Amino acid sequence: MNTKEKEKYIEEFDFPHCDESTKYEKVAKIGQGTFGEVFKAKEKNSNKKFVAMKKVLMDNEKEGFPITALREIKILQLLKHENVVNLIEICRTRAAQYNRYRSTFYLVFDFCEHDLAGLLSNVNVKFSLGEIKKVMQQLLNGLYYIHSNKILHRDMKAANVLITKNGILKLADFGLARAFSANKNGQVNRYTNRVVTLWYRPPELLLGDRNYGPPVDLWGAGCIMAEMWTRSPIMQGNTEQQQLTLISQLCGSVTTEVWPGVENLELFNKMELPKGQKRKVKERLKPYVKDPFACDLLDKLLILDPSKRYDSDSALNHDFFWTDPMPCDLSKMLAQHTQSMFEYLAPPRRPGHMRHPHHPVPGGPAKPSSSMADSGYQDRVF
C-alpha cells in the first residue's frame, strides 16, 4: 500500500462494527444441526435481498466465544471465490435482560436456493450427464481453491454443497474447517480425526490418522459424485466399524499392499478389517453410472491410500470433464423448480433413516466426549 492508497484508505475508513440483526427479517428456518440453526432472512431496507443467517451457538460455552466460530469467520474472510459461499457480515442481537445481556451472533451469507442433498432427494429433479459434470467441476474447483489457500473443509457432504438458482455451486459450512500446514522438518501434525460426517469419512480418519491433509476432502467429493447417480449416500454406516466394513466391501480390503504405511495408523490393529475383499468400485457403480469416464474418475477418488487418491487438480484434468457431453449450465434445469430444496426441509429419504448420522463435533458444546477429556488429548479443537 503506497502513501496515496493509504490516504484513500484512511479517508474511506470506518471503524469496523457489528450491525444489529434486526436489519434482517427471518423468513424460515432452513437448517438445523449441532452447529446451531440456519435461517432464511430478508433484508428490511429497500434491497429486500435474501440472506442466510447462521446462528453462532453459544449456550454452554464456558470458554467464551467458540474457537471454531472464530476459525470459520477467519477462513470465510480469507476465501473469496465463486464456488465458496460468501460471508456478507456478522450481526448480533442487542444485549438485553431477556438474554442475560449476552447477545447472539449471526453469520450472514448470500442466500443460495438449494443444497445438493435437497435436490438429490427430490425425484423430480433430474440431472443430465453434462449437468452432473458441471456440478462436479464446480465442486472440484472450489476444493482446488480452498486447498491452495491451505484450508481443509473437513465436512464434505451433499448437504453442505449449495447451489443457487443460477446453477452456481458453493461450498458451505466451514464450521469444521481449519488451516493446515505441510509437515516440515519431520514434525507431524496432530489434528483431530473426529471430523467429517460418518458416511463421507475417509478410511484414514476412521483408522485414527491425525496427520491428514486435502485428500480427506477428495474422498468426500468422490462420495458426493457417486451420489449424483445413486441419489442417496453410497455408504451409510451406523458406526465407525460398520463404515470401515462398508468401505472395504466397496474399495477392497485395507492392506499394506494397497496402502503402504497403513499399519502405522493408530487404530489399524484395533479395528476389525474385513480380509480378502476385492475392489469393486467400478463394478458396483456401473449399474448407476453408465459413463465409463465417470466410473474411472470415481475409481480414482475413492482410493483407500490418501497419497494415491486424486487431488482436485488431477481430477479436473480427468477426461470426464473434457469429453462430450461437456459440462453444461444448470440454470435451465433449475428454472423448472421454483421451490427451494434443502435437505432440512425435504421429507426423509428413507423411513427409519437417521438424517444426521453422527455429525461429529468433537469437543463441541453439544456433548464433549469424555474420552477426549480423559486421554490427555491436547488437540483442543475441536
Next chain:
Amino acid sequence: MGTQKEKEKEKEKDKDKDKDKDKDKEKENSNQSAGGKNAKSYGKIVLTLQNCLLPEEKLNSTPSHSDGLDTETETDLRILGCELIQTAGILLKLPQVAMATGQVIFQRFYYSKSLVRHNMETTAMGCVCLASKIEEAPRRIRDVINVFNHIKQVSSQKTIQPVILDQSYVTLKNQVIKAERRVLKELGFCVHVKHPHKIIVMYLQVLGYEKNRALMQQCWNYMNDSLRSDVFLRHQPETVACACVYLGARQLQLPLPATPAWFRLFKVSESSIRDVCRRVLRLYARPSISAEQLEKRVDELRRRYEEARAKARGGEVDGHTPSPPLPKHHNAWGGFISRSGTHAAPERAKSPRHSRSTSLSPSRTDIAKHGKRKKHSSRSRSRSHSHSRSRKPKKTQRRRSGSHKSSRSHYRSRSRSRDRGGDPDKTGKHRNKHRRH
C-alpha cells in the same frame, strides 16, 4: 449538575448521529436500487483480514478522551494494558504472535470504547483469551485469570495465593467472557492482525543481514515494544517492519544502502519510517507513572460517569448494556496496586506501604486465614520464583534482592529501562528469546 447536562446533550447528539447514519444508508440504498447495478453493498461493513488503520482524528479524540480522560493518562493505561498482556502471555507460554495480536486488538478496542467505562484489566484478559484462540493456541479463561492474579501479586509484593473459587471468581469469569464478546462486536470481527515479524526476516534477507542474529533480535525487540504504541493503527506492517530495521541497524551501527535508499525497495517512505521511529522511541522516554494517580483518575471519572448515568436513567430506559458491577476487590486498576488489604499483606512489614495496607480491613479475609498465610508465606514466595522462568535469571535475581522502589511491576520497569542504558540487547534477548523459534 453540569456533567449530567453534558451527558444528555451528548446522548442527543449520538441519537442525531444515528439518525443521520440511517438517512445516509437509506440514501445509499435508494441510489443503488435506482442504479440497480450494484446490489451488493451492505452499509459500511468492512470484513477484512487487513490491518485497520485509523484516521488522525480518531486517534486524537478517543472515546476515553470524551469521557474526560487526559491523553497522558490514557497513554499510560494503554501501555500498562499492553504490558499486562505481554507478561500474561509469557506466563501462559503463548507464542509471541498471540501476545502481539492481543495487544493490537486491545489498542483497537479502546479507539471504539472508553477506558472509563470498560475496565482495562478485564478487557486485557478478554484480549488474551481471544488472541490465544485466534492464534490457535487456546488457553482456558481460568488460566488467564490465575495468571493475571499472579502478576498482580508479584508486582505488589504480596504472598502468592491461588485464586479462590468464590462468587467473585465466577463474576470475573463472566466479565471476561463478556469483554471478549464486546471486543469482537466492537471490532466487527476484524481481529486478525498481520504482524511484521515475518516481514522483518524477509527484509533482512533482502538486505543481506539474515545471518546477523543480533540485528534480527534487535529489530524484533523494537517490533515487540512498538505494540505498546499506536503505530499499528497508523501504519501498515511493512512500514513498521522498515522502522524496526532502521532502529535496529542504528543501534548496532550497521550500514544500510543509502543510494538508492533501501526502504524504497519496500515502497515505504522515509517520513513514515521516521514517524514510527519517533513514536516507538517516545515509549522509552516516558517517565515512570504513578499508578495510584492513574487509578484515582479513572476511578473518579468512572464514578462521575455512573452518577450521571444513574440520573439520566431516572425515567427513560436506554438500551445501553449496563456495565456489570465490579466485584468488590476489583478496583479500577484491577487491584494492581497494593492498596487495600484484599489480599493479606505479608507479615514482614518491610515498607511503610505494607504496614499501611494491613491496617485496612480486608474485605474477605478472616483472621484465621491471615494467620495461616503467615506460616506459608515464605514458602509461597519461593514458589513464585520457581514460577518465573529459568531463562530469566535477571528477573528472579532482581526480585530476590527485594529492591522494590516503586509499586509498579518489575516487568514494567524492566522493559522501560531497556533502551535507556544498561545492556539493551541482553535484556531484550531474554525477554524475546523463546519467540525466535
